[in-house]
Amino acid sequence: MRVSKTVAFSLAAIGIGVAVYGLAAFRVRGEAGGLSKSITPAYWMERATGRDLFDPDKRIWYKGVRERKEVCITFDDGPHPLSCKSILSTLKDKKVPATFFVVGKQVDANPDLVKMIVADGHEVGNHTYDHVRLSKLTREQVYDQINECDLAVERATGLKMTFFRPPGMQYTDTVLSVVHQKDKIMVHWVIGAKDFIGTVPSDELTSEQKKEAPITPDKVVEYVVKQLRPGAIILLHDNPVTATALPRLIDAVRQKGFEFKSCKDMMEELPQHVKIDPNPPAHGPDRVLASHN
Numbered sequence: 001m002r003v004s005k006t007v008a009f010s011l012a013a014i015g016i017g018v019a020v021y022g023l024a025a026f027r028v029r030g031e032a033g034g035l036s037k038s039i040t041p042a043y044w045m046e047r048a049t050g051r052d053l054f055d056p057d058k059r060i061w062y063k064g065v066r067e068r069k070e071v072c073i074t075f076d077d078g079p080h081p082l083s084c085k086s087i088l089s090t091l092k093d094k095k096v097p098a099t100f101f102v103v104g105k106q107v108d109a110n111p112d113l114v115k116m117i118v119a120d121g122h123e124v125g126n127h128t129y130d131h132v133r134l135s136k137l138t139r140e141q142v143y144d145q146i147n148e149c150d151l152a153v154e155r156a157t158g159l160k161m162t163f164f165r166p167p168g169m170q171y172t173d174t175v176l177s178v179v180h181q182k183d184k185i186m187v188h189w190v191i192g193a194k195d196f197i198g199t200v201p202s203d204e205l206t207s208e209q210k211k212e213a214p215i216t217p218d219k220v221v222e223y224v225v226k227q228l229r230p231g232a233i234i235l236l237h238d239n240p241v242t243a244t245a246l247p248r249l250i251d252a253v254r255q256k257g258f259e260f261k262s263c264k265d266m267m268e269e270l271p272q273h274v275k276i277d278p279n280p281p282a283h284g285p286d287r288v289l290a291s292h293n
């Protein structure tokens, strides 16, 4: 009798354990990238150590912590002569920090805009020189794309860039090895606003994207708000549609109780407390990547 009771208790305990684990895995399946990933112990180990947010080996930052209602805002593909100033003026009015992932050739064509971004206290990140898909290039070509963009920003501002984001977020091990060599951190994104559709050359779009209607400022706000979640890195583009949407977008995000932080500040709040200088002087002492826990 006693044995069967013990067995019954053990079975009940195992049953409850499995149910709790299954429920937890089910709850985070979207965030994990599917239920098949969220039920693996490896995922929960990554989650416990913060490696699903920032991977120090790959040097990829995926998102901020889940516990704070904070987001950061990033603008890719600029500086754009028709929208950058308007974006900067909105950010100044509303006291919102941002990170601009600039394209080297755009920097060479508009050096004053990059100077304005830096003078307003925003962060500047590397988005290659020509905005090409790096996954198709040789290692030497990848290096040149990243290095030439670095040099363009150095010429314009005298600053280096720690953050990097590959066009189309496409990267291979070759790209990661150059990121390592150049001492950079790759910044992923969580929320996209599809605000490149109808604003970038159509040869950069996939066939699926070509079927989408051109973006409007209303849609940019709607896409961002419906995907909002703590720790999200928001991907926007430096273009006129997004510049028009920005004041309303900022208000809508704040109305939902979220606060805007810089990428640098959100990285410091990670479990690994990653401390970086996003834009150290080009000829000053090398920055320190301090990661301690």
Ligand SMILES: [Zn+2]
Pocket: 076, 077, 127, 131, 166, 167, 168
């Ligand atoms: Zn881009």
